[in-house]
Amino acid sequence: MPVAPYLLIVLVPLLPLVGFVVLGLFGRRYLRAFSGLFATGLVFLSTVIALSVAYDYYFISGAGPDSVYHSAKVLNIHWLSFGPDFSIDMDLLVDPISVMMAVIVSLISLMVHIFSLGYMKGEERYATYYAYLSLFTFSMLGLVLSANLLETYIFWELVGCSSYLLIGFYYDRPAAVAAAKKAFIVTRFADLGFLIGILVLSFQAQTLDLRNLIQILGPGGQSLADALLVPGNKGSFLGISALSWGLTLVFIGGAGKSALFPLHIWLPDAMEGPTPVSALIHAATMVVAGVYLVARLYPLYTATPNVAEIILWVGAISAFVPAVIACTQTDIKRILAYSTLSQIGYMMFALGASGFTASLFHLFTHAFFKALLFLCAGVIIHRVHSNEMKDMGGLRRLLPVTHVCFLIACLAIAGIPPFSGFFSKEEILAVAWENNPFIYAIGLVTSGLTAYYMFRLYFSVFWRKTPAHEGLHHGEAPASMKIPLIILAIGAAFAGFIPFSRFITPDGRPGEAPAFGLNVIPPVFIALLGIGIAAWLYGKESNRPEKAAKALRGLYTFAYHKFYIDEIWLFITKKIIFNLIGRPAAWIDRNIVDGFMNGLASATAGVSAATKGVQSGKVQDYAWFFFMGIAGLAILFIYLYT
Amino acid sequence: MNQIPLSHILFVSTALFFIGMYGLFTRRNMITMLMAVELILNSVNINFIAFNKYLYPEKLEGVFFSLFIIAIAAAEAAVAIAIIINLYRNLHSIDVEAADEMKF
Numbered sequence: 001m002p003v004a005p006y007l008l009i010v011l012v013p014l015l016p017l018v019g020f021v022v023l024g025l026f027g028r029r030y031l032r033a034f035s036g037l038f039a040t041g042l043v044f045l046s047t048v049i050a051l052s053v054a055y056d057y058y059f060i061s062g063a064g065p066d067s068v069y070h071s072a073k074v075l076n077i078h079w080l081s082f083g084p085d086f087s088i089d090m091d092l093l094v095d096p097i098s099v100m101m102a103v104i105v106s107l108i109s110l111m112v113h114i115f116s117l118g119y120m121k122g123e124e125r126y127a128t129y130y131a132y133l134s135l136f137t138f139s140m141l142g143l144v145l146s147a148n149l150l151e152t153y154i155f156w157e158l159v160g161c162s163s164y165l166l167i168g169f170y171y172d173r174p175a176a177v178a179a180a181k182k183a184f185i186v187t188r189f190a191d192l193g194f195l196i197g198i199l200v201l202s203f204q205a206q207t208l209d210l211r212n213l214i215q216i217l218g219p220g221g222q223s224l225a226d227a228l229l230v231p232g233n234k235g236s237f238l239g240i241s242a243l244s245w246g247l248t249l250v251f252i253g254g255a256g257k258s259a260l261f262p263l264h265i266w267l268p269d270a271m272e273g274p275t276p277v278s279a280l281i282h283a284a285t286m287v288v289a290g291v292y293l294v295a296r297l298y299p300l301y302t303a304t305p306n307v308a309e310i311i312l313w314v315g316a317i318s319a320f321v322p323a324v325i326a327c328t329q330t331d332i333k334r335i336l337a338y339s340t341l342s343q344i345g346y347m348m349f350a351l352g353a354s355g356f357t358a359s360l361f362h363l364f365t366h367a368f369f370k371a372l373l374f375l376c377a378g379v380i381i382h383r384v385h386s387n388e389m390k391d392m393g394g395l396r397r398l399l400p401v402t403h404v405c406f407l408i409a410c411l412a413i414a415g416i417p418p419f420s421g422f423f424s425k426e427e428i429l430a431v432a433w434e435n436n437p438f439i440y441a442i443g444l445v446t447s448g449l450t451a452y453y454m455f456r457l458y459f460s461v462f463w464r465k466t467p468a469h470e471g472l473h474h475g476e477a478p479a480s481m482k483i484p485l486i487i488l489a490i491g492a493a494f495a496g497f498i499p500f501s502r503f504i505t506p507d508g509r510p511g512e513a514p515a516f517g518l519n520v521i522p523p524v525f526i527a528l529l530g531i532g533i534a535a536w537l538y539g540k541e542s543n544r545p546e547k548a549a550k551a552l553r554g555l556y557t558f559a560y561h562k563f564y565i566d567e568i569w570l571f572i573t574k575k576i577i578f579n580l581i582g583r584p585a586a587w588i589d590r591n592i593v594d595g596f597m598n599g600l601a602s603a604t605a606g607v608s609a610a611t612k613g614v615q616s617g618k619v620q621d622y623a624w625f626f627f628m629g630i631a632g633l634a635i636l637f638i639y640l641y642t
Numbered sequence: 643m644n645q646i647p648l649s650h651i652l653f654v655s656t657a658l659f660f661i662g663m664y665g666l667f668t669r670r671n672m673i674t675m676l677m678a679v680e681l682i683l684n685s686v687n688i689n690f691i692a693f694n695k696y697l698y699p700e701k702l703e704g705v706f707f708s709l710f711i712i713a714i715a716a717a718e719a720a721v722a723i724a725i726i727i728n729l730y731r732n733l734h735s736i737d738v739e740a741a742d743e744m745k746f
Contacts, residue, residue: 617742619675620667627663 006074006094009053012102013141015046016109019134027127035127036120039134040113046141047106054103057094058503068509071095071211073147086206093147093210096504097295097360101144104367105285109137111484112280115375118480119276119382129169129274136162140285144292148208149198152293156194156257159289160187163281167273179269186266190256194293197249204242210296217243218299247300247307250293251314258290260348261318264341265566271333275381278333279374283340284367291347291363298356298506308352312435315349316442318342321563323449327456328549328560331387332377335457339413340370342446346428349439355431361500362424368491369412369421375485376406379477380461389457393465393541401482403462405489410458412492414451414527417520423496429523447523451530459538651692658685672726672736676719683715 019042027035057069072094080088092098113133120129139158146152161184168180202208205216254260259267270282281287294301294311301308319342326338343366350359379402384392396403412419415426425447432440502510537544549556558564614625658681665678687708694704726736733740 619738619741623666 006053006057006072008049009074009092009094009099009102009145012046012050012053012106013138013145015042015049016134016137016141018042020131020138023127023131023134027131028125032127035130036113036117039130040110040117042134043106043110043113043137046137047103047110050099050102050106053094054099057099058096068507069096069503073211088150088208089148090151091147092145094145097292098145100360100364100504101292102141104364105137105140105144108284108367108371109133109140109280111371111375111488112276115279115378115481115484116274116276118478119378120274121478125169132162132165132169133277133280136166136281136286140289143289147210149202149210149213150208152210152296153191153195153198156253156289157191159286160184160191160257163187163270163286166277166281167270169274169277170272173272175269176272179266179272183266183270186263187256190253190263192253193249193251193256194253197246197251197253200242200246200249204246214297214299218303241304243300244304244307247297247304248310250297251290251301251307251311254290254293255314256290257293258287258344258348259341260290260314260345261321261341262565262569264318264322265569267341268334268337268562271331271337275333275374275378278337279371279378282337283370283374287340287344288347288363288367291344291351291359294348294351295356295360298351301351302354302506308354310352312349312352312439315345315347315352316439317345319345319349319446320442320449323446323453324559325562326453327449328556330389332380332389332392332457332461333374333387335389335453336370336373336377339373339450339454342450343370343413346425346443346446349443350428350431353431353435353439355428355435356506357501357504358424358427358431360504362421362428364498364500365412365420365424365492365495368488368495369409369419372405372409372485372488372492373413375481375488376402376409379481379485382477382481389460392461394463396462399462399477401485402477405485406458406462408489409492410454412496413454414531415447415523416451416527416531417524418496420492420494420496422520422524424500426520426523430519433519444522444526448526448530451527452534455531455534456538459534463539465541648692648696651688655685655688655692658682658688670737670739672722672729672738675738676722676726679722680715680719683711687711 016039019039023031023035023039031038074092074094075090077090078087079090082088113130116129116133120126123129136159139155139162143152143155143159146155164180164184167183168176170176198208201213201217205213207213207216256263267282267287271278273282301311322338322341322345326335326342329335329338343362347359347362347366350362379399380392380395381387383395383399386392408419412421415422429440429443429447432443537548561567662678662681662685665681666675669675669678690704690707690711694701698704729741730736
């Protein structure tokens with residue numbers, strides 16, 4: 001094997017790590033004003049490297065003579081060597097999806113870094129913010145490039161940790177602290193499933209390496225998979241095969257990180273973090289980690305139709321329910337958060353419906369327009385100093401650039417041609433149509449809802465009324481905030497034209513570009529309908545929204561309270577888990593475990609209280625005991641010897 | 643001249659031993675207690691000498707033991723006097739009851 005040609009990709013995660021270490025150690029004291037530029041510079045370098053490696057991989061050397069994209073392992077470090085044939089390695093995998101993800105993550109991260117230069121200016125903990133941001137970028141890049149499951153898991157947890165730090169960045173706000181804890185606990189709970197899944201899979205395959213794992217367990221691989229799939233055969237539990245268990249558990253981990261229903265409750269609360277962070281972590285990169293994970297193990301999921309079915313339905317529900325909730329929310333960031341949930345649901349059910357390319361295509365385009373939406377929201381919030389939609393309105397004259405960018409992003413997410421979202425959504429719906437018409441219907445309705453709530457937001461923010469505070473501020477935003485918007489808007493507008501299926505397919509073989517025929521009419525029509533309704537309700541100031549809300553009162557309040565899912569979780573944890581498990585455990589701890597120790601201590605104390613009178617402190621008493629002892633022994637010996 | 647029987651000498655040494663014991667237990671003055679201990683040691687010396695003389699006249703081990711015990715008794719007296727002086731400095735008394743700080 002020649003020297004790994006993509007060795008440069010090692011630098012992609014390492015540069016942000018350098019940024020984190022330097023800023024974390026010296027940032028606050030020595031680098032204060034430059035910390036932003038420093039971190040941004042490093043991420044810029046790693047973006048350039050990622051892009052160059054991607055160019056090299058996709059266009060020059062990645063495809064073999066048969067024009068199939070092969071995966072390559074870069075670096076091969078035996079990190080923990082447990083034996084001749086078992087070690088935990090640290091290595092990087094270069095294949096079509098990891099390179100694509102590296103490009104997305106570093107690019108979006110760069111945009112967010114630049115945006116934050118303006119947005120976080122004057123922040124007390126500016127350097128700390130950039131240190132956390134670099135840590136996140138490092139761990140996310142490590143996650144997408146890692147070549148074995150345990151390494152993935154390590155970075156997975158690092159990502160969760162940096163997400164926790166960033167959500168709770170404003171730690172003087174109780175809501176932010178609570179949200180950070182919630183995010184951490186919910187995702188941690190799901191990660192338990194992931195860890196057990198890793199153990200199950202790696203035990204069955206006797207390897208942690210992703211490529212070997214897929215080869216051994218995948219279809220046609222040593223027929224072990226077939227043996228494992230038969231319930232009752234080697235390693236089955238409760239009548240379900242080990243492979244299904246492992247994959248389901250891994251999927252649960254992915255569902256927690258990707259905030260799929262019903263583990264989605266942490267994501268809307270996570271909006272307490274700084275807005276650029278929401279753009280980076282909770283919209284474009286971290287939350288798609290679950291999708292990425294399932295895509296990584298895609299050959300295994302296709303081999304287990306029952307697990308794929310679970311993914312399909314969980315994805316469909318996660319696409320639909322948050323879309324309904326989003327229609328009733330009033331906090332701009334929360335609307336975007338629910339929209340993220342819904343779009344991730346889209347990607348997930350596409351994977352479940354064996355639409356590998358479609359799902360990752362949507363991931364790709366979604367990263368652009370969702371990051372753009374969040375950054376626009378950042379500009380708006382920066383300007384209005386409020387997250388509530390009712391405080392906004394008529395901002396199109398005050399924020400012309402943001403207005404155009406926001407409109408592009410809305411059109412993209414609504415799936416209006418020729419913006420990027422149209423292409424990816426169309427592919428997903430086509431896959432769903434082939435797979436299951438009912439899922440297709442859900443996808444179609446969700447797409448209409450998406451168009452509706454996005455344009456509800458758009459009209460309420462930029463139209464509806466004339467702004468009250470015109471002329472209060474000067475200028476729209478600093479250039480550092482506008483440039484990322486423009487770059488992302490270009491991406492959101494044109495990313496759909498990339499012939500995605502040429503590069504990313506399950507087996508690396510270039511696929512056919514999907515043809516768009518008459519099937520584009522229903523989604524586009526329903527999206528236009530959604531936009532129309534939103535324009536009619538929110539285009540001008542009127543009492544129409546209230547009337548509409550009144551007409552649908554039951555459903556409206558139900559959706560406004562997010563279908564009471566938070567309350568259900570609280571009920572489960574507080575009433576059931578705490579009462580049935582927590583309290584008995586506490587009782588046992590307090591009365592039996594502690595009781596044993598306390599009993600031991602009090603027995604000792606009692607014995608000593610009973611005997612301490614012997615220690616009278618009188619020398620003659622001691623002499624008396626001594627003498628009596630000697631006399632007793634003497635008598636004993638005399639009688640023993642006779 | 644008739645020899646004094648061994649039992650007579652043992653009576654003397656036993657009497658001396660219990661006189662010492664009585665003194666050790668009843669006196670509160672530490673000097674007196676020290677003297678009582680010397681009496682006990684001397685009763686032991688008498689026993690050694692007597693057994694040596696009456697049972698193994700051709701040997702000298704009992705005499706050696708007595709000499710050692712006398713030497714040790716002298717050393718012990720020196721140590722005990724030192725302790726007593728220190729106690730007196732701290733407590734201004736050589737009453738054994740006064741030293742009760744380690745008592746429960």
